[in-house]
Amino acid sequence: MDYAQLRNLLEPLVTGLKDAGTHTxxxxxxxxxxxxxxAADGSKRERMTASFDAVADTDLPAVARKLLVRHPPNATTRNQTQDILWSDSACPPIPKRYRREVARRLNSEELYGDARRFDDLLERLWILDADDWMQLLGGTPTGLRAEIRRL
Incomplete structure (x- = not known):
């Protein structure tokens, strides 16, 4: 596991939690x-930074898992964090045949009754928006959300 990369990814998230409450x-x-x-003295940012810097590298994965659950970051950061956490995990290969069979079965099921809840689910699983600047500049939206809406 790349602890340096994980530390760099988590550091702004943890120090950003300074705004989640008071000093106490x-x-x-x-x-x-x-x-x-x-520590009891210093600004909230300094205190959070010092606390995070004191974490041993081997404890970073546990901190990352708790952070993902309790204070979920944006989809891009979440995916990067999960990729690092899962890099050491051995998982069994899933044959294409099984994936196709699951997809075929899911097509015949009604997966959702409320489109907004389904959109929320997709938002938690994937990065839906690729480039927000295109919309601001009047261009055609790109990304997974745009493809879903076109269908």
Whole structure:
């Protein structure tokens, strides 16, 4: 596992949690993420940074998993974090035949009754928007969300 990359990815997320509460709430916040208790002095950012810097590399995966559940980041950061976490996991290969059979069965099932809830599910699983600048500039939207809406 690339601990340096994981640390670089998590650091802005953890220090960004300084706005999640007051100075007195920081120890509780750190405890629920598996971080050491922050020092009593300094700004909230300094305290969160010091707490995160004190985490051993071997404890970073546990912190990352808790962060993904309790304070989920955007889809891109979530996917990058999960890729690092899963890089050491051995998983059995899934033959194409099985994937096709599952897809065929899912096509005959009604997967959702409320399109907004289905869109929320897709948002949690994939990065739907590729380039927001195209919409601002009046161009055709790109990305998975645009493809879904075209269908």
């Amino acid at each position: 709430m920081l120890p509780t916040l750190c405890e629920e993420l598996g971080l050491p208790a922050p």
